[in-house]
Amino acid sequence: MIRCVSCGEEYEDEEVIYNCKKCGSVLEVEVEVDVPKTTFDGRRDNLWKYKECLPVDASKRVSLDEGGTPFCKCDKLAKELGIDLYVKVEGSNPTGSFKDRGMTIGMTKAMMLGVDTVGCASTGNTSASLAAYAARAGLRCAVFLPAGKVALGKLAQAMFHGAEVFSINGNFDEALEAMTQLAREKHLYLLNSINPFRLEGQKTIGYEIVHDLGWEAPDRIILPVGNAGNISAIWKGVSEFHRAGFIDDLPMMTGIQAEGACPIANAFRDKTMDMAPVENPETIATAIRIGAPVSYIKALRAIYDSNGLAETVSDEEILDAQKLLARTEGIGVEPASAASIAGLKKLVEQGDIDKGERVVCVVTGHLLKDPNTAIDACVDPVQVDADIDKIKEILLNK
Numbered sequence: 001m002i003r004c005v006s007c008g009e010e011y012e013d014e015e016v017i018y019n020c021k022k023c024g025s026v027l028e029v030e031v032e033v034d035v036p037k038t039t040f041d042g043r044r045d046n047l048w049k050y051k052e053c054l055p056v057d058a059s060k061r062v063s064l065d066e067g068g069t070p071f072c073k074c075d076k077l078a079k080e081l082g083i084d085l086y087v088k089v090e091g092s093n094p095t096g097s098f099k100d101r102g103m104t105i106g107m108t109k110a111m112m113l114g115v116d117t118v119g120c121a122s123t124g125n126t127s128a129s130l131a132a133y134a135a136r137a138g139l140r141c142a143v144f145l146p147a148g149k150v151a152l153g154k155l156a157q158a159m160f161h162g163a164e165v166f167s168i169n170g171n172f173d174e175a176l177e178a179m180t181q182l183a184r185e186k187h188l189y190l191l192n193s194i195n196p197f198r199l200e201g202q203k204t205i206g207y208e209i210v211h212d213l214g215w216e217a218p219d220r221i222i223l224p225v226g227n228a229g230n231i232s233a234i235w236k237g238v239s240e241f242h243r244a245g246f247i248d249d250l251p252m253m254t255g256i257q258a259e260g261a262c263p264i265a266n267a268f269r270d271k272t273m274d275m276a277p278v279e280n281p282e283t284i285a286t287a288i289r290i291g292a293p294v295s296y297i298k299a300l301r302a303i304y305d306s307n308g309l310a311e312t313v314s315d316e317e318i319l320d321a322q323k324l325l326a327r328t329e330g331i332g333v334e335p336a337s338a339a340s341i342a343g344l345k346k347l348v349e350q351g352d353i354d355k356g357e358r359v360v361c362v363v364t365g366h367l368l369k370d371p372n373t374a375i376d377a378c379v380d381p382v383q384v385d386a387d388i389d390k391i392k393e394i395l396l397n398k
C-alpha cells in the first residue's frame with residue numbers, strides 16, 4: 001500500500017503515482033516488518049538480505065549486488081572531536097553512490113510494472129546509477145542534467161552506460177520539473193526519489209547501520225541533504241526496525257546543507273514545516289545544489305520527530321573536511337559527502353553534539369565522482385627524470 005504522508009490517502013502498489021491525487025503531497029510505501037531479526041543471519045551482505053522488508057518481488061530483482069557497504073570506525077577523527085565515530089561509505093556501491101540502493105528497488109518495480117522507458121533529472125549520481133541499472137534491465141533511459149553543473153565522473157557514467165543525456169539550460173529543480181511533467185504524461189517511469197519505491201532501497205542504509213552496531217541505534221546519524229530523500233529513507237528504515245523491536249532507541253537525524261543551497265536548514269532554523277525554496281542554489285558540492293527539495297516534508301519530519309538538527313556549512317568547510325577525511329582516515333569522498341563531516345565538526349565546535357556521542361556520518365559518493373575538484377585541491381606532482389640521484393635529492397632532502 002502507498003500512503004500520502006500528509007492526508008493519509010491510500011493507493012494500490014500497482015498504481016504509478018508520484019504525488020497524492022487528493023492533496024498533492026509526497027507518498028510513502030507502507031511496510032511492517034514481521035520477521036524475526038535472525039531471518040537475515042548468514043545471508044550474502046547486500047541489501048537484498050532484507051528482502052522480506054522490501055516491497056518488490058525479490059525473484060525479479062535487477063541488481064548489481066548493491067548495499068553491504070563499509071562501516072568504518074574512525075578513531076583518529078573521533079579522538080580529535082571527542083566522540084565515537086563511524087563512517088558509512090556509500091561510495092562503495094556499484095556506481096559509486098547510495099543511489100544504487102534506490103535504483104535496484106526502483107528498477108525492479110519498473111520491470112514488475114512492465115514499463116519500457118525510465119527517466120530522471122539529476123545533479124549527476126542519480127543519472128549515473130539509473131543509466132547503469134537501465135542498461136542491466138534492458139530499458140530505454142533518458143536523463144536531464146543541469147548544463148555545466150555536473151561533475152565529470154558522473155557525466156561520463158551516464159553517457160557511457162548508454163542513457164539519452166539532455167543538458168538542460170536551467171538548474172536541477174527546473175530539470176526535475178520538466179522530467180516530472182513527462183512522467184505525469186506517462187511517457188516514462190520517473191526514478192527520482194519522489195518515486196516512493198526508490199526510497200525503499202535507500203532505507204536499507206538505516207537497516208545496515210543498526211545491524212552493524214549489533215542491533216543498537218547510534219545517538220546520531222549525520223548526512224548531506226540535497227533533494228532530501230535519503231534522510232527520510234534512513235529514518236524510515238530505523239523506525240521500521242524500531243517498531244519491529246530490533247532496536248530500543250532511535251537516532252537523532254541530522255541533515256547538513258551547503259550555505260548556498262539550504263532551504264531545509266532555513267526552515268529548521270525558523271522551526272517551521274513551511275520550506276521556502278532557494279531561488280538560485282549555488283555550491284561547489286554540486287550533488288546537493290538543490291533549491292527546492294521534493295521530499296522536504298518527509299525530511300523535516302524526520303529531523304523534528306527524532307529531535308535532530310539541520311545545519312549549514314560553507315564550501316570552504318566542505319573542502320577542508322573532504323581533505324581531512326581522506327588524509328586522516330583514508331576515505332575518499334566527493335564534496336557533497338564531506339558536508340556530513342564538515343557539519344559534524346561545526347556541531348561539535350558549537351556544543352550542539354555532546355562529548356562521547358556515538359555518531360554515524362553517511363558519506364554518499366566516491367571521491368572519483370568529481371576528479372576535477374580533487375585535483376584542484378592538490379599541489380601538482382613533482383616532475384623529475386627517471387634518475388635515482390635526482391629523485392633522492394628531492395625526496396630525501398625534504
Ligand SMILES: N[C@@H](CCOP(=O)(O)O)C(=O)O
Nearest residue numbers: 122123124125126192193227
Ligand atoms: N543529488 C541527486 C539529485 C536528485 O536526487 P534524487 O534522490 O531525487 O534522485 C542526484 O544525484 O541527481
